[in-house]
Amino acid sequence: MRTIETQVLVIGGGATGVGVARDLAMRGVEVVLVERRELASGTSSRHTGMIHSGTRYVLRDPRAAVECYRENQTLRRIAPQCVVDGGAYVVLIPDDDPAYVPLWIEGCRAAGIPIEEISVGQVLRTEPAVNPAIRRAFRSPDTTGDPWRLIEANAASARQYGARILTYHRVLSLVEEQGRVVGAGCRDEITGEAVQIRAALVINAAGVWAAQVAATVGLSVPLLPSKGVMLAFNRRAINRPVLRCHPPSDADALMPSHSVLLSGSTDGDICEPDDVSINPAHVQIVLRESEKILPGISRSRRLRAWSGVRPLFIGEQAHDDTRQITRSHAVLDHESRDGKPGLLTIVGGKWTTYRLMAEEVADLAAGKLGVTRPCRTHEEVLPSDDLARHIWPGAALREVETSATSNELVCECELALRADVERCVREHDARTPSDLRRLARVGMGTCQGGTCGYRAAGLLHDLRRPDPRETCAALQDFGQERWHGATATADGVHLRQMRLNELLYTNVLALPAVVRLLPHEQTIGDRPQ
Ligand SMILES: Cc1cc2nc3c(=O)[nH]c(=O)nc-3n(C[C@H](O)[C@H](O)[C@H](O)COP(=O)(O)OP(=O)(O)OC[C@H]3O[C@@H](n4cnc5c(N)ncnc54)[C@H](O)[C@@H]3O)c2cc1C
Incomplete structure (x- = not known):
């Protein structure tokens, strides 16, 4: 020992x-x-990536609201490479109660959160995919970041x-x-x-x-473990988060994240801490509610669903509804x-x-x-590295267009380059395609790893030279994690494309059964070759 x-x-x-x-x-x-x-x-890797400004919590949970705004401002200062430097729109849709708005404005004022009313026309000019029936709109400091x-x-x-x-x-x-x-x-x-x-x-x-x-x-x-479901769409239909101006409820915020759009989340599915299964009823809730903010979005390609479990501290609180828990x-x-x-x-x-x-x-x-040195984490800027450019899709695209040739691309959807993979191995000890997903977003885009998974695994194998069985197992792990989320939402053409990927992996590449979509009566087998 x-x-x-x-x-x-x-x-x-x-x-x-x-x-x-x-x-x-x-x-x-x-x-x-x-x-x-x-x-x-x-x-920490299973949420929607919203850096809250606290506007959501001003009426029910003012302490949380004040904390969120303070930290929202701190993170912009100490981690500019991880935070999108923008704001959000908070909109009143026809379903929402207009009487909530003056209370909410007063709550934001009391919490010290700066919001500003803007015209509906301004929202629709800058974010044309937003529901044209919105009745009022505000700018808020909510934004997104890379966990x-x-x-x-x-x-x-x-x-x-x-x-x-x-x-x-x-x-x-x-x-x-x-x-x-x-x-x-x-x-x-x-x-x-x-x-x-x-x-x-x-x-x-x-x-x-x-x-x-x-x-x-x-x-x-x-603690009350409360699960929520979120969805990723391949259409980045908005360039800033759009939230509803109403008491927090299921799937009432949509936000761009890198090259995709996220929606969520639901709440209140009490479960075991390790249970990240995806409740199909919650997927339907997210689709239905997203449609109210961005009409037509539910017909876009759904890349995947995933879930995370909130660690809600219940203390002495009575709770009929998990959204009432602080x-x-x-x-x-x-x-x-x-x-x-x-x-x-x-x-x-x-x-x-x-x-x-x-x-x-x-x-x-x-x-x-007996340590007397004070906290300095709010003052000292966090270290950055080149991979941080992935938070701005435009920056990654510019780099690829100006300096990279197409054979250097490992992941076309997320524009991850061979040099990124090499850096992940050299500087972050990346061992698996899943590590590359977290570090360089490999497999996070439209193909969900179908096209880039085997490339990433092969490149990692060349760079690290592990036992081939380790490489195959890591690829399988990566693929199954991706497909677990994709199968929860795929239908029609998407499902057929996934089946094609499944057959390519197993029958053409003779790789392990990365995808377990349908019974494998037509496959060679799932042993590493
Ligand atoms: C659906 C959903 C959406 C959310 N959206 C947002 C959002 O948009 N914005 C926001 O600010 N917050 C959001 N949250 C909340 C946020 O995700 C969490 O509050 C936060 O990530 C919790 O971080 P943590 O470090 O406390 O817990 P975790 O990230 O869960 O870290 C705990 C770690 O402990 C490890 N661990 C457990 N047991 C052991 C053991 N025995 N030995 C060693 N290690 C162990 C686990 O593996 C885990 O990595 C959301 C949460 C959910 C569920």
């Missing part, structure tokens, strides 16, 4: 955990972070300050000695080796799994709360507010460790 000693152990490599590791490392604290899979493999880039940037910064980030290390149980949490027993998911990590303080940032982690030492964390967060000091020192839990919140969540729990941790 391997043993590691550190000052602070952070559990969870989502936005919150990586933010905590960065914050503490910048204060000079020795930190080890463990993540059971790759970074951002939990809810993977932001986590990578936080992780890079944390490492620069000395934090150790151990991916594929699963916490099996917290370790308790004489009533105090003193570390965690982990398993290296690649080698199978047992690893014990001993720490003066453990921070549980395991998101929707935080209750499971705390339960290993008999503690309860009142989107703010809670820091639990298990010493004062449960008489169990050595463990802090950070739960709830939003991706938008990850930095603030990290700051609050790091402040508490620093106090316990």
